[in-house]
Amino acid sequence: NAGVTQTPKFQVLKTGQSMTLQCAQDMNHEYMSWYRQDPGMGLRLIHYSVGAGITDQGEVPNGYNVSRSTTEDFPLRLLSAAPSQTSVYFCASSYRDDYYGYTFGSGTRLTVV
Amino acid sequence: AQSVAQPEDQVNVAEGNPLTVKCTYSVSGNPYLFWYVQYPNRGLQFLLKYITGDNLVKGSYGFEAEFNKSQTSFHLKKPSALVSDSALYFCAVRGPYSGGGADGLTFGKGTHLIIQP
Numbered sequence: 398n399a400g401v402t403q404t405p406k407f408q409v410l411k412t413g414q415s416m417t418l419q420c421a422q423d424m425n426h427e428y429m430s431w432y433r434q435d436p437g438m439g440l441r442l443i444h445y446s447v448g449a450g451i452t453d454q455g456e457v458p459n460g461y462n463v464s465r466s467t468t469e470d471f472p473l474r475l476l477s478a479a480p481s482q483t484s485v486y487f488c489a490s491s492y493r494d495d496y497y498g499y500t501f502g503s504g505t506r507l508t509v510v
Numbered sequence: 511a512q513s514v515a516q517p518e519d520q521v522n523v524a525e526g527n528p529l530t531v532k533c534t535y536s537v538s539g540n541p542y543l544f545w546y547v548q549y550p551n552r553g554l555q556f557l558l559k560y561i562t563g564d565n566l567v568k569g570s571y572g573f574e575a576e577f578n579k580s581q582t583s584f585h586l587k588k589p590s591a592l593v594s595d596s597a598l599y600f601c602a603v604r605g606p607y608s609g610g611g612a613d614g615l616t617f618g619k620g621t622h623l624i625i626q627p
Contacts, residue, residue, distance in 0.1 A: 401553075430614050437519075439600065439619040440554075455614055487553055498544055498556035499615065 399423050403488050403502035410478040410509045418473040418505050420488030426500070427493035429471040430455070431463065433484040434504075440487065446471055447493055478509045512537040514603050516618035523591045524626050531586040531621050533601030542604040543584040544615065545575055547597045554600065560584060571595070591625045598622055 404419045422429065430445035442455030446465040460482060462474040471490075475482060485506050489499040513536045523529045535541055542561055546554040558569025565577045575586045584601060599622075602615040 432617075437619055439514075440617040442614045442616075445614050489554075498546075498559055499554075501546075501553035501555070503553045504551075 401488055401490055401500050401502035403486075403505050405505060406503065407506050408508070410475070410507065412478060412480060412509060414478050416475050416478065418475075418486055418488075418507070420471045420473065420502060421469050422471075422488075422490040422500070423469065424490065424500065425468060426490035427468070429465065429488065429490045430499075431461070431471070431473045432487045432489065433457065434487060435484050443473065443486075475507075480509045483507060483509045512603050512616045514601050514616055514618035516599075516601055516621045518621050519619075520622040520624060522624045522626060525593055526590055529586075529588050529591045529595070529623065529625070531599050531601075531623060533584045533586065533618060534582050535584060535601070535603040536582065537603050541584075543575075543577065544602040544604075545569065545573070545584075545586050546600045546602065546617075548600065548620075549597050557586070557599075593625045593627055596623055596625045 401422045427448045431443040432440040434440050441457045443461050444463040446452045449465050449468050452463050452465055465471050485504050487504050488502040491499045515534045544559045545557040547557050548554050557573050558567050560567045560577045568574045573588050575584055577584050598620045600620050601618040604615050
């Protein structure tokens with residue numbers, strides 16, 4: 398049982414480059430979300446999805462796109478990387494109406510230079 | 511909008527002593543409250559939750575939390591701290607599921623818990 402798998406674990410980008418952070422879960426969770434973690438800021442919600450084909454914006458969506466074509470996958474796309482997007486990104490999933498807590502991936506540490 | 515406050519950036523406790531990590535929240539309707547722990551270079555791990563029922567909630571690794579509706583607090587506690595409890599702790603809140611609009615957990619900024627031998 399793999400849980401939530403994020404790839405890559407580390408990435409360095411140049412300003413203006415684009416990339417996709419991958420997130421996959423094998424628990425048949427309807428709800429998936431992306432957070433970024435910055436020192437002293439806690440975790441801030443970027444985008445979330447309550448099911449395949451449905452996505453919505455969170456607190457800090459600018460500069461990021463998401464799609465949910467399958468229940469298992471929820472990739473996060475950086476369209477044109479900026480130094481302000483240097484952060485640690487976490488993907489999380491849960492059952493939609495189940496409040497047993499989220500399952501988090503191990504994170505992607507992204508540096509934009 | 512929902513929010514969470516963790517007033518202490520860092521809490522220092524001697525091993526064997528009781529510990530408390532504070533959390534207050536603001537949310538419309540009945541809250542769903544969570545505590546997560548993060549060890550260095552790791553993702554967040556679920557510790558415990560309050561949904562409804564008994565105000566004292568027991569979770570993993572001997573931790574418990576007390577829900578106080580009048581004070582809008584959900585403090586994390588442990589009777590006897592271990593050095594291995596040293597980590598970053600996050601409190602999180604979620605309002606009643608609405609089926610649309612803003613969703614997801616809102617996290618506090620985290621509290622570094624340091625247990626000294």
